[in-house]
Amino acid sequence: LALVMPAAAALTGTGKAYDAVAVERLKADTGARLTLSDATGTVRFARATQGRSFGPAGSQKKADHSMSFLMANGKAFGLANARNELKLIGSSKDRIGASRVNFGQVYRGVPVFGATLMTHYDARGNLTVVNGTIVPGIRVNTVPGKSAGEAGAAALRLVPGKGVAVRGSHLMIFREGLAKGVPGANHLAYEVEVGNGTNIREFVYVDAHTGKKIDQITGIFDVKDRRAYNAGGATAPGPNYPATPFWVEGDPLPTGTTEADNMINASGETYDLFK
Secondary structure, eight states, X not given: OOOOOOGGGGEEOSSOOTTHHHHHHHHHHHOOEEEEOTTTSSEEEEEOOTTOOSOBOTTSOHHHHHHHHHHHHHHHHTOSOHHHHEEEEEEEEOTTSOEEEEEEEEETTEEEEEEEEEEEEXXXXXXXXXXXEOOOSOOOOOSOSSOHHHHXXXXXXXXXXXXXXXXXXXXXXXXXTTTTTSOOOEEEEEEEEEEOSSSOEEEEEEETXXXXXXXXXXXXXXXXXXXXXXXXXXXXXXXXXXXXXSEETTSOSSOSOHHHHHHHHHHHHHHHHHO
C-alpha cells in the first residue's frame, strides 16, 4: 500500500520561513518532510522520505559527513556557514546500530542558548533525520558592557530567600522567546544561576550590555501538592472546584474510584519524571 502525499504536505509549521528559497531547495533536492520552527522560521525537523536518505556516510566519519550535508543545506536550518557556527558536542550509538551526532551553535565563539542540531543515521550508515533548533541572523556585540559580577548582583535582587547566592554564570547568546516557541530579539546575556543549594534554584538571564533581566527559568519546583476534583458530570472544573476537593496530597490512595486513582497516579509519575 503506497500513500502519496501532495508536495505542500511536505512542509509543516505555522511560522514564515527564514530563508524560503533554501527551504524549498532542500525539499526539492531531497523530497524530505520538513517542519519549521514557529520561533525562528528555520527547519527544526527534516526526515528523508521512506526508502531514501540524505546520503550514506560511507567511509567518512559521521561528524564529517554531517558537516558536509549542513554546509550544503545549512541555510534552511538557519546556518550561514555550518563550519563556523557549529561546534561538535559528541556522538552516540544505540542498541540497534543507529547513531547520532550532536552539534551546538556558537556565534563568534559564544554559545547560543538552546541551539543544538542533531543528525541521525540508521544502522546502515544512512543520514535519515536532522532535527534541532538554530537561531539565525544573530548580530550582537559580543563584548559585554557589564561584568559577570554586575549581572550576578542584578540576578540576586530578583530572587529572594534565605541563603541565596550566585552559584555560577555563563556568557551566551540568548534568543528571547525561544523556549516559548515565539519570535524574539537576540541578546548577549549572562545566564546567572542563583540558589541556596536546597529548595531554590533560578536561572536568570541578564542582558550583558544593559544589565536588565531578559528572562528567568525555575530550576526547582515545589514538592508534590496535588488536588483532585470531581466535576460531577459538569464541564470541568465543575461545582466542587475549588472549595471541596475529592482528594488532596496526603489522603489515602487508592481512593476506591479507578478513574481518580489513574489520574492521581499519572500526575505523580509525571512529577517524578521531571524531578
